[in-house]
Structures are given as structure tokens and as C-alpha cells.
Amino acid sequence: MLIPCPCCGPRSVAEFTYGGDATLVRPPADSTDPDAWCRYVYARANPKGAHLELWQHSGGCRCWLRVVRDTANHTIMRVELLGPWAEAIERKRVAAE
């Protein structure tokens, strides 16, 4: 299984660390709603098919990525860079092409 890292190119899955469901949004800091926190911390869907998830290129550039993976056959359908520098790196990449 290869994950095309936007910084490093296609790399073996062994270089990456799984970061879980990427659709989860942390409740606002001042939220005291126990259900909202419970969903964020514990509740996870287990879908068959396209799954939006986080991966960190921990053995490479250490960037966090948002990846769409088909859980049935591990096809990587989309990869985006996360973090404040994502935009800058993307601009640089486009300029280089």
C-alpha cells in the first residue's frame, strides 16, 4: 500500500502513522456537553468503502494528511496536506509544475 504524500511523493504505508477518523471535529473549548465530547473521544463509525481519515508521515516529512481511503481494498482516493503551512507548500508545488 502506497500513500502519495504531497511533500514526498508515493511512499510505503510503513512510513506513516494512522491518525483515525478525519471527520471528527473537536467540540468548542468551552463546551461542557458530555455527549458531544463522548462522540469526539469514543464514537467511531466503521464504514465499508470511502473513509476520510488522518495519517501522519511520521517516517518522512512528519506532515499530517487528510486521506480518503477505500476500506474494502485500501485504494487511496485523495490526499491533502493539513496544517498552517499546507497552503504554502501547495502553492510551491503548483509553481514547480
Next chain:
Amino acid sequence: MSAGGRLVDRAQPVHARFDGQPLQGYAGDTLASALLASGRRVVGRSFKYHRPRGLLAAGPEEPNALVTLRDGGRREPNIPATTVELFEGLVAESQNRWPSLDHDLLALFGLGGPLLQAGFYYKTFMGPTAKAWRLYEPWIRRAAGLGRAGRDPDPDRYDKASLWCDVLVIGAGPAGLAAAAEAAGSGRRVVLAEQTPRLGGSGLLDDSDAVVAAEAALAASPDVTILRRTTVWGAYDGMVLAAVERLADHLPAPPPDLPRQRLWRIHAREVVLATGAVERPMVFPGNDLPGVMLADAVLRYALLWGVAAGRRIAVLTNHDRGHEVARRLAGLGLQVTAVIDPRPTAATAAETAALGITVYHGHLVAAVEGRHMVRGLRLAGVDGSAGPVLDADTLAVAGGWTPLVQLASQAGAQPIWDERRQTFLPGPLPTGWRAVGACAGDGLPEVAPLPDVTRRHRGKAFVDLQNDVTAEDVRLAVREGFGSVEHLKRYTTLGMATDQGRTSSVNGLALLAAARDVPIAELGTTRFRPPFAPVALGALAGRSRGAHLRPERRTPMHDWHLAHGAEMYETGLWLRPRAYLRPGETVATAYVREAKAVREAVGIVDVSTLGKIDVQGPDSATFLDRLYCNAMASLPVGKARYGLMLREDGMVFDDGTAWRLGPDRFLVTTTTANAATVLGHLEHLLAVVWPELRVVVTSVTDQWAGMAVAGPHSREVLAAALDGVEMSHAAFPPMGVREARCGAIPVLVARLSFSGERAYEVYAPWTEGEAVWRRLLAAGEPFGIVAYGLEAMGALRIEKGHVAGPELDGRTTPADLGLGRMVSRRKSFVGSAMLDRPGLTQASRLQLVGLIAVDRQPVRAGAHLVESADRAKPGRSLGHVTSWTWSPALGRYAALGLLEGGLRHAGRRLWATYPLRREHVPVEVVHPCLYDREGARLDG
């Protein structure tokens, strides 16, 4: 045969040994062809019944002739003799026999037949006989088995490598060669993998000149990589395939520049499955006697290696190609006496008969005569009528063909039953895959379904030769309710041997279908899983063995530690000193001396392994405030603070310190064990949760060497060793952070204590670590400075009740650890929302306590805390001991533990019970801080 053999060179004799006896063959021979040529019929003993077994096949599908090769560290069991290339000096041994192949006393198992039928493991030794099982198990396991691995370390190297290609062609038979040539012609990068040393496959039997031409053309193409002796054994997601290339298995020892085997990870855009098909035997009583062989194998031995399998050969077949093989064998000069064909007619029967071969239509083999090899065949009509007895020493069986669809099945394809050819074809394949040649069913003969002769005629009729599964075992499984293919496999072990049912799976399904009276197509097949063929553990490990299994991390002071008697201890990947042993000391006495020296004078400890993270950016303070459960934004520049990080679920994640080096800059330390995890956590928060924060984090663990100087004289030592820093209590108060110089080396100093003594942590550039360490030691010499290790550090922190790894077990909250006061109630942080859940605030939770041994017995970590004084009846566990030490300060064993209700039990006597060591030790529950609770020593 005195001449011939397309693969052997009769001018080059090769000498080997089999079971201690000399064995001569020729260059190009396999161990199997040489054994057959030498007249050896019995080459192995069967798995359960120890029945004599001979060669069935000529290729890797061979179930019987498993041998152990070589000796010492290179000893390798369970290798099919058909895959072993003969080399000068080869030493091979037969398996599963005692004392010898020809006189195997363990064959008595065969007489106890019904005892060892399918499922005997589960039935015979259940219930009241469970005790008997314990008695018999080692004996049965030894008797029923395969070869034994060697005990010495393997001296050879194994490599791993990756390959990228447009087209991977698996199998270099005629179809594979054609597919590779076609792909190479279109300019694509092609890898052609062939498991045998020779390209050609079945083409070698037909037109070997065409094979030579095709091979030469491919070898000349720059786009083609040919991997010989390479078995593709796994198909994984994302078009990744695993293969093993046996670079030096055919040599006495690998040459110095070659690994023994290489594991390939192949990334392919397209996979062409050209794995071909293997011939199937038939199931009839006595079908396992040496001399019963696959017809294709008999032809291969004759044509490729010039070996006659026998002197009087009968052919049993249910298709026209079987007749063709009989005629080819006769054409090669072998004496073929009969063709037995259950069908009433055969298209080419007249041609067969014209060669003087008697054709028995409508007949089957009902029994095989002979004890150690075939002596004769008793035929029977398909209608059950008695038939003639034939004089024969070899029965060549042609029961149809089984395409090797395993890799397609691994990749997710569902094989489909083909009634006409009585076999499973690959079925619709995943994107990027295609099957060609015999694997796709091309050229496979039409085959007549076989009537089941095993109900009518007595005697063991084997389906799976390697696991000794009989037709009766299959029927037994159905009677006992294990009638699905998956259940049948697990209950009888059919197809679960090292040959993975290559020659047995279809016959097993046919018997299962007959027993259940359903069509085979309805049964389906079991899903195949990697590996397609056995892979040596050495190849899977590659270079990751010994010191390469885990890299080793050393601090800059490593050599100094070793030179000063340090006994090193692995913590994660790091090597750290446990204690520095002086002559005559053990770790147990050395750490007590070291800890005492810290309390009474001064000590120095290497803390370079702590995780260190540089945090920079305008929002650094805000970020750390959200990260730690205690306040951080208020930390002034030039100060450090102890910090506790929680997980989102409210449990303690890690502890460490944060040093404010500037308005926008912090140095964060973590525990040694969690350094990488904490960094990943910080990066996750910054990239995913709060991307708006302008903060950058960088690991500086390997940039800063760290050492802690602790003890009443620590200030004097630093004052003597460092310049550019005012050391007085007022100028450098507890928790202060200062820059200084040690000679010319810039250092960072923080007044932090983990031991309860006045102490300083000194951080120096990694490469200068040892220099600073030596200067501090030199400066400390007048004060009696000692280097101390992990054990003394542990003793000091346990005396002070400081928590560490054993207490931060992922199930403890700050309150559980007595750190509830640290938790800020005025801000939101990671874990704050979940911290007040009722389950995390119960008074009965396991909470940190100190424990002091009442007598002189040790209180060990892992012991459970109980109320009962009776070792035999300890009663319910109230908690457990997490860390323990001999406390030099108290003169007793002391420990930390997690106890239900924590300090509500203060002053009580409990017992620390450790049943495995038969220890039951009285302890007193006390406050976790056992020494200097006022902290008077800290400020000195």
C-alpha cells in the same frame, strides 16, 4: 534410462548424500530425479500413519518427498525434494521416521488407524482423559510431524528489496513467455518471475527450441527483468506482491557477495497470472503406495532428466490427454503395459492400443498390491464388477488438472467451477489482473467426473497425502456436521499442510459434494491466503536480526559509562546505566551506595534520553496552556514548571517540564518512553485541531545532552564548573532557568529536582555532552561526587513519591496520582472536558499510596495488595504495587502502589501478595512522599 534428459548434463556427475548413503546424479538433476534414478522408491514417511511414501510429482506441488537439507546453522527441514537442485556435496535426510525410512517403527500408528482419524485431537483426549492427553501429547506430537529445524543460528544473510514494474508476469511457461514478450514489445517495464531455475514450464516437454529462442529474446530486452528461482507468494492490496528469490539455495554455501535469499516487494501496475496448472491424482484404496505417481511427473522425469519411473507402467486416466501421455512414454522407450480409463470409450483409444498397450475401458483401480511399493493393480469395473489383476510397478495417474489460482484468490477473485474440465478457474479478476495459459483453463482437457470407488472397496484411500487425510475422514466430517468447505478444512486439516492442498483440494471437494449430495459448484472454495508456498523465516526477517532487529540509541556519555563499570539497561531503544559497579559490588549494593551519596553529598546522572521538544512561535504560550492541565501561559521567562499532559479522555498521558526561554520560545521535556508519541500528539494538535495557532515544534532530543547534578553540594559543583551564572539561592531560585558556559561550551541550566535534593539539570550541545559531564565530575571531586544510574534515580524518586512510567499506566487521572491540585479549573485543555465524569471521580478508584515493608522482605512491583494475612487465601485484590526499591533513607523496602480508595487506608496494614514467587509481605500504607515531606532539602 541410460541416456537422454533435456535438463541434465551426463558429462558432469554430481555427488550427494541421502540418509548417509552416497547418491550420484548429474548437473541439472533435482534431488528427486536423482533419487528416482538411483532406484529409491520410499523417500518419506507419512505425517500421521508413517506409511511409506514415494514421489508423486516432479515440481513444487510434491506432497510426500519432504527432506531436511544441510546441517548445523544451515539445516532446513520440510523441503520438497522436487525443488532441490542437486549440487556437489549436498547432504539430505528423510524425515518423520525412526530409526530409518525402510524400517519405521512408528508405522505402528497405521495399525491404530481409527484412533487417529480426523478430529482425534478434539475427541480422543477430551473429558475424563484430559489428563492422559498431557501424558501423550509430547509423544504424539513427536511422532506426527515433519522435520525439525536446526538449533544453531543461521550463518547466511537474507536481503529485502523493492521493485517497480508495469507488468509482472508470474510463471515462465509458454503463456508467461508470450505475455512477457508482448508487454516488452510495447516498451513497458516487465518483470518475469519463475519459481524453477529454468524458463519454459510445460514448453520444455514440447518444443524446447522455442523456449530457448523466447528466453534469448527476453534476455536481450532492456525492459525485461527475469527472476529465476523466484516464487511470488503473496498478493496484497494496492498491487503489491511479495516474492522470494532463492539466490544461493542451489549452491553449497552462498558466495560472499550474495545473500542466500532475497525477499522482493513488487509494485506492479498489471499482473499476468501465468502460473499454469498441476495434475491431480485420483482417490482409491492404496493410492499412496510408492509407485503411484502423477502421469505428467512420469513424463517429466523421463523427458527432462532421463529417468524411468518404473519398468512396467500402467496409466490411469479419465481424459484423452492421459492416453497421449501413455503413448509418449511408450515412444520414449518405457514399457507401458496398460491404460485404465473409467469412460466407456476414448477418442484415441485405437492409437493407444496400436502401440501394444491394453486399454481397460470402464475400469478403475480398486486396490494396489504391495507393501512398500506397487507390485500389482487390482481393477474393478465402474459398475462394481470384479476386474483383472495387472502386473505393474508404477501407476501413472492422470486425473485432470488444477489451475494454480491461489494468488488471484488472495487478491480477492472467487474461483468458478468448470464442469467440463472438472476444475476451478480463476473467475473474474480484480482490476489490473489477467490470467493466461493453463491457469486460465487454456488447453486443459475435458475430464470425466470420477465415480467414487472408496465406498465400495476397502482400504485407506488418501485425499491429502501430506496431512494423511482419507476419503473416510471427509465423510466422517460431514456426518459430524462439518460439511462446509471451511469447516471441512479445519476439522480434517485437508489442504492445510505445507503444500496447501495443491494436489488434494479438488478431490476433497468432489468427495465432500458426493457425501452431501450437492454439485461441487455449490460448495465454493476456501479463500487462499499468503503465502502461496512456504517462505523461510530468515527471508521474512531479512537483515532485521540480532543487533539489527532494533537499532540502539546511545547518549554522548555512553563510552564513559562503560569505562566506569556501568551495567547497561535497555529502556525503549536507549541504553542507560542501571548502576556503576565498583569491584565486588552488585547492582543491588551499588545503587544503595549511589543513592546515599546523592542524599549526603552530590551525584550526577545522565538524563540525555529525556524527550526534548523546541516550541516556538507567537502563540507558543497559548498552545502550551491548552496542552498541559496546569497553567503555562503565566510562566515567566527564565522559569521552568512541572507539567502534566492528559489524553482527551482525561487520563494522564505524560509528565515533564516546560522551560520558558523567551516570550515566544519554550523547551519542553517529556519522559524517555513517550518522546515520539508526545511529539506526534503536538503535531496533530497543531495541524488538525488548532491550525490557526502560529507555533512550530521540533524534536531536539538528539541535540541536547542532559545531566542532572543532585545533592546538598550540587550548587558548589556547578559554581566551580560553570561561568557566567550567579548560583546563589536568591539569584538562581528553584525552577529558575539560566544560560551559562562550561569552559567555552554554552549550556542551559534549570534548577529542577526529581530526587528531593537541591538539584540542577545541565543541558549541553549533544557533541559536547561528554566534555561537560567530565568537567562537572572534576568539579565535584572535592565533594565526593558519584555518577548514579537508573536504580538509584528510581530509589530517590520513590522515596519522594514522584510518579513515573509504572504509575502513568494510561488508567490514572491526576487526582488518582495525588496531583489533583495541579489541574487548573480556570481554563480548557486537552482532557478537561472528560475529567469530571462520574467514573473518574469516584472515591473508590485506584489511587497512589506509599507502602513501607513492615519486616525485611522485599515488596515487589506486580504484587497485589490484599487484606488477608493468609498467603493461601489472599482474597480480593485491592490494588497493586507499581514501583519498589530498597530505601537507603528509611532503611527498609519501600514502594508506590495504586490502591482502591488510596490514602483513606493510610496507617493500615495490608499484604503485598505475589503468588508466582510465593511471597506474602506485610506492608503499611503511608503517604507516597516518604522522605522530607516539607521539602526542606530542596531549597538547601
